[in-house]
Amino acid sequence: MNQNQLIQDYESKYLKKEIPSFQIGDTIRVHTRIVEGQKERIQMFAGTVIARKGSGLSESFIVYRNAYGSSMERLFLLHSPNVAKIEVMRKGKVRRAKLNYIRGASGKAAKIEERIVSKTKAAKAEPKTKKAEAKVEKKTESEVESKPEEKTTEK
Numbered sequence: 001m002n003q004n005q006l007i008q009d010y011e012s013k014y015l016k017k018e019i020p021s022f023q024i025g026d027t028i029r030v031h032t033r034i035v036e037g038q039k040e041r042i043q044m045f046a047g048t049v050i051a052r053k054g055s056g057l058s059e060s061f062i063v064y065r066n067a068y069g070s071s072m073e074r075l076f077l078l079h080s081p082n083v084a085k086i087e088v089m090r091k092g093k094v095r096r097a098k099l100n101y102i103r104g105a106s107g108k109a110a111k112i113e114e115r116i117v118s119k120t121k122a123a124k125a126e127p128k129t130k131k132a133e134a135k136v137e138k139k140t141e142s143e144v145e146s147k148p149e150e151k152t153t154e155k
Contacts, residue, residue: 011057016079024049024099025092025112030063030076031085042084045074048092048112050099054078064102066110071103091115 022028029046047065050073054060059078065071076083093115102110 008056014057014079019078020086020088022049022086022088023092023094024052024097025094025115027089027092027112028063029087029089030074030083031087032076033082033084046089047073048099048102050102064099066106073103 026049027047028049029044031042031044034041034043045063045065047063049061050064051062052060057079060075061078062073062075064073091114092112094112099112102112
């Protein structure tokens with residue numbers, strides 16, 4: 001075994017198993033553990049992922065937020081024990097690996113378009129409108145009513 005393989009085997013023990021897939025441009029909410037004296041609490045930080053780098057145990061990402069006229073950005077280690085949970089709130093559609101241009105931008109200049117789910121996944125989901133639900137219900141009721149009549153006429 002070479003040295004690189006030994007390091008990867010050692011780091012694999014500390015890698016988190018359940019990490020949601022998120023990319024640059026996604027709006028996420030990061031739950032971090034904060035220890036104050038002997039008390040521990042969870043604090044959330046929501047924002048847009050503007051950078052992601054590294055691999056393995058040293059993978060990190062930067063979350064940027066502009067709220068109430070003040071901008072903040074935080075760097076998180078992906079596999080840190082202080083990161084309790086990561087929630088993906090919405091997917092973003094971007095064409096860059098780093099979104100440094102968002103720093104200092106406000107309003108429409110800082111807006112990121114939402115990435116839409118593919119049509120096959122949307123078709124599998126339940127109908128969203130009341131009209132579509134009514135059509136589905138009418139079809140199933142008419143199919144149920146017509147089938148017993150057909151059976152009786154065949155005999």
